[in-house]
Amino acid sequence: MNKSYFKKICIGTAQFGNKYGISNKNRKTSALEAKKIIKLAKSKKINYFDTAESYGNSHKILGKCKLKNHNIITKIYLKKYRDINSTIDKFLKDLKIKKLYAILIHNPEILLSKDGINLFDELTRLKSKGLIKKIGVSEYSVARLQKIINSYQLDIVSFPFNPFDNRLVASGLLKKLKKNNIEIHARSIFLQGLLLMDNSKIPRKLRKWNNVLSTFENLSNKSSASRLKLCLDYVLSVKEIDKITLGVENHNQLKEILINVSNKVEKREINFKYISSLSNPLMWL
Numbered sequence: 001m002n003k004s005y006f007k008k009i010c011i012g013t014a015q016f017g018n019k020y021g022i023s024n025k026n027r028k029t030s031a032l033e034a035k036k037i038i039k040l041a042k043s044k045k046i047n048y049f050d051t052a053e054s055y056g057n058s059h060k061i062l063g064k065c066k067l068k069n070h071n072i073i074t075k076i077y078l079k080k081y082r083d084i085n086s087t088i089d090k091f092l093k094d095l096k097i098k099k100l101y102a103i104l105i106h107n108p109e110i111l112l113s114k115d116g117i118n119l120f121d122e123l124t125r126l127k128s129k130g131l132i133k134k135i136g137v138s139e140y141s142v143a144r145l146q147k148i149i150n151s152y153q154l155d156i157v158s159f160p161f162n163p164f165d166n167r168l169v170a171s172g173l174l175k176k177l178k179k180n181n182i183e184i185h186a187r188s189i190f191l192q193g194l195l196l197m198d199n200s201k202i203p204r205k206l207r208k209w210n211n212v213l214s215t216f217e218n219l220s221n222k223s224s225a226s227r228l229k230l231c232l233d234y235v236l237s238v239k240e241i242d243k244i245t246l247g248v249e250n251h252n253q254l255k256e257i258l259i260n261v262s263n264k265v266e267k268r269e270i271n272f273k274y275i276s277s278l279s280n281p282l283m284w285l
Helices: 004-008 031-043 058-063 084-095 108-112 116-128 142-151 173-179 204-223 227-236 251-262
Strands: 009-012 048-050 071-076 100-105 132-138 156-160 183-187 243-247
Touching: 004 009, 004 251, 009 031, 009 251, 031 058, 031 251, 058 084, 071 084, 084 100, 084 116, 100 108, 100 116, 100 156, 108 116, 108 132, 108 142, 116 132, 132 183, 142 156, 142 173, 173 183, 204 227, 227 243, 227 251
Parallel strands: 009 048, 009 243, 048 071, 071 100, 100 132, 132 156, 156 183, 183 243
Antiparallel strands: none
């Protein structure tokens, strides 16, 4: 049993406040089920939770789960005329904590606008007050992330990483981020659950990728490892990745993930081509 990888897990909470995920056929996770997920996570010494102001009432749900000694990461949309100080105060009040582990900028493109430096400076002041430990971005674009890390001293970056999205490695960004002592959080491990779905259940708008996705299913069959296991191994075996953000709809899904993480993690040589219209959920509309 290899439980050392549990410390790499960060629980994503998008489902706590929204109906989130291409494979999610249910409504948002109930407050009761969210508490079960968090209780299970805490029992396994999983101390990181990822949320956002755009995740409905997820802040308040987390606030009822006694997480003051845990590391909470939330995301914020920055804009010129926003009172960032009072916004962070509200986050802390709803979460019932005194300090955030990290604030991730949910619209990172604003950092490259004329208002970017001033907005980043506001977050830096809050960091100096001890209200935020780390400042970072939640990003999709390799090119934009390159520009941002050349202009700003980030502490943390959240970026997609899965068998169909290896851009961090292919672009050389993974090594560059690590060289700059930037904490790396991988997300979209299962591509909103798409990589775990039977082809027959894939939404019509994505069925044009059935043949591509079938190659992953075939790989699973040949390796005698589930697609869930392949995804987890693929990301967990990358030593430069500090955390993997995993969203679950219920505590049974988390149980299954923990069982797979407990088993031997193998390095998987998976080289699928990145296709933006498949791997970027923003293009699924």
